[in-house]
Amino acid sequence: MKAGKQTETTNQKRFFTPENYAKExxxxxxxxxxxxxxASLSAGEYLAEAVVNKYTRHLKAQGSEDNILYxxxxxxRFSDCEACVRLKHHVNGYDAFLFQALxxxxxxxxxxxxxxxxLIAARALREHGAKHITGILPYLAYSRQDKPTAFKxxxxxxxxxxxxxxxxxxxxxxxxxxxxxxIRGFYGSMHVDFLDPLIxxxxxxxxxxxxxxxxxxxxxVGASKFATHFGRAMNINTAIASKYRPQPxxxxxxxxxxxxxxxxxxxxxxxxxxxxxxxxALCKKLxxxxxxxxxxxxxxxxxxxxxxxxxxxxxxxxFALKQVIVTDSIPQTAGLRELPFVKVLSLADSLSxxxxxxHYNKSVSEVFYTPQ
Numbered sequence: 001m002k003a004g005k006q007t008e009t010t011n012q013k014r015f016f017t018p019e020n021y022a023k024e025x026x027x028x029x030x031x032x033x034x035x036x037x038x039a040s041l042s043a044g045e046y047l048a049e050a051v052v053n054k055y056t057r058h059l060k061a062q063g064s065e066d067n068i069l070y071x072x073x074x075x076x077r078f079s080d081c082e083a084c085v086r087l088k089h090h091v092n093g094y095d096a097f098l099f100q101a102l103x104x105x106x107x108x109x110x111x112x113x114x115x116x117x118x119l120i121a122a123r124a125l126r127e128h129g130a131k132h133i134t135g136i137l138p139y140l141a142y143s144r145q146d147k148p149t150a151f152k153x154x155x156x157x158x159x160x161x162x163x164x165x166x167x168x169x170x171x172x173x174x175x176x177x178x179x180x181x182x183i184r185g186f187y188g189s190m191h192v193d194f195l196d197p198l199i200x201x202x203x204x205x206x207x208x209x210x211x212x213x214x215x216x217x218x219x220x221v222g223a224s225k226f227a228t229h230f231g232r233a234m235n236i237n238t239a240i241a242s243k244y245r246p247q248p249x250x251x252x253x254x255x256x257x258x259x260x261x262x263x264x265x266x267x268x269x270x271x272x273x274x275x276x277x278x279x280x281a282l283c284k285k286l287x288x289x290x291x292x293x294x295x296x297x298x299x300x301x302x303x304x305x306x307x308x309x310x311x312x313x314x315x316x317x318x319f320a321l322k323q324v325i326v327t328d329s330i331p332q333t334a335g336l337r338e339l340p341f342v343k344v345l346s347l348a349d350s351l352s353x354x355x356x357x358x359h360y361n362k363s364v365s366e367v368f369y370t371p372q
Contacts, residue, residue: 031359033095034131038355039071039087040099041121043107043114046331047138048072048099050348051355058352069094074124075117083117085124092129097174097355098122102141103303103330111141115161119168126169134172134358135165138329138347139301143179146186162186174354176329176347177300179222179271195354196368197327198226200345201298202233204325205267210235213264217241217256217286219278223270230269237263241282251277253285265294273299273326275306280315287319295321302326304336316341 038055040048052070059066075085100118102111109117118135125133145157162183165173172191184192208214215237218227224240231238239258243251266286268279279297286292295315302324304312315321316339326332327345336342353367 031095032361033359034093035069035095036066036355036359037069037071037091037094037096037130038099039074039096039121039125041075041085041114041117042073043104043109043117044099044101044136045072046104047101047328047347047351048136050328050346051099051351054348054352055355058356074121083113083120085117085121087124087128090128091125093131095132095134095359096125096130097134097136097358098125099136101139101329101331102137103139105303105305105333106331115141119164122165122168122170132171133169134174134355135170136174136351136355138176138327138351140175140178140183143183146180146183156186158183159186162188162190166190172358174351174358176327176350177271193354193358193364195350195364197300198229198233199368200327200350201230201269201325204298204343204345205234205296208234208236208265208267211265212236213262214267215239215258215260215263215265216267216269217258217282219243219268219270219282226271227269230267236267239266241285243278243281251281253278253281256282256285256290260290260292263290264292265296266290266292268295268297270297270299272301272303273297273308273312273324274303276304276308276311280311283315283319283321293320295319297321297324299324299326301329302332302336303330304332309336309339312342313339 038048038052052068055068069089071088074087075083078084098121100114102114122133122135142157142161147156148154173187174193176195177197178194181194184194216227216231218224218240220241220243228238237259239256241256242254244254245251268282273279283295286295312324321341323341323343325343325345327347329347332344337344354364357364357367
């Protein structure tokens with residue numbers, strides 16, 4: 001019998017005792033949460049793979065020989081379009097981090113289909129013994145539905161998605177700059193980390209720090225808090241736009257509150273671009289009424305649906321838009337990546353560092369906190 005086969009047979013017949021189990025565990029270099037596992041569903045594979053590569057490079061840079069168990073593309077579809085999740089490796093006792101892109105314009109699946117696949121995968125990890133299950137949803141769909149529109153008899157859908165995540169077996173959720181931070185409360189006692197993009201945008205717009213000719217503009221009241229934090233950290237003035245929607249898909253900027261004296265450059269910061277209606281109206285108003293000569297946009301999530309791409313290109317050609325900085329929380333289409341004014345920032349390093357800290361029970365906020 002070959003040595004490898006003999007060892008395998010010995011392990012299969014082995015009977016564990018408290019003494020030999022304790023000795024074996026003391027020789028393993030694992031977190032108390034268990035060995036690290038990163039799993040991805042098909043829509044989230046693009047980012048999970050980048051995170052695994054970044055995490056591995058960090059380990060090698062520190063002289064570590066540790067390996068990450070990576071299970072990619074664990075979902076598939078039956079002929080009737082039902083989602084099926086199959087794990088190619090045992091997960092019992094693992095500290096699992098599950099990646100999914102809820103909106104992926106490069107694949108034919110809807111947000112609802114991607115969300116259901118994510119929930120099924122969480123249940124698969126739970127039923128097969130994962131010690132901890134952390135969902136990684138860089139773009140948290142349905143977070144805009146955190147309250148019903150007045151007099152419209154709508155449900156609080158964000159709460160429903162939180163309930164489903166808990167029921168599926170999730171222990172923890174990590175997301176990048178969600179539309180509404182207050183939805184953390186919908187997850188009850190589940191640990192939730194909403195990662196802050198402040199440092200990311202401070203680094204990208206570092207040339208504007210302490211500039212008297214630059215102003216940061218929040219496109220609505222919802223974005224004003226983040227824009228104010230950014231303005232204070234960068235030592236530049238802040239303005240807030242007031243908007244309303246007279247009808248669906250149409251935005252009117254009624255006024256912009258702020259001091260634009262001697263201001264030539266405007267930085268617009270928001271959590272997302274959907275069809276670009278808000279930034280389109282705001283850019284035009286800044287150029288035509290506030291004598292702004294350059295506009296720079298920074299957003300955490302670029303859905304760019306409907307007329308979004310067309311509007312951004314028109315702003316670039318006719319209304320002094322210089323650049324749009326987005327992240328890969330949503331995979332960008334080839335057409336958007338090729339636009340000369342669009343810069344896509346990878347979240348791989350931020351997420352790899354976040355996973356590392358969660359895995360070793362360390363503070364996540366230290367990665368994203370900057371002293372004021």
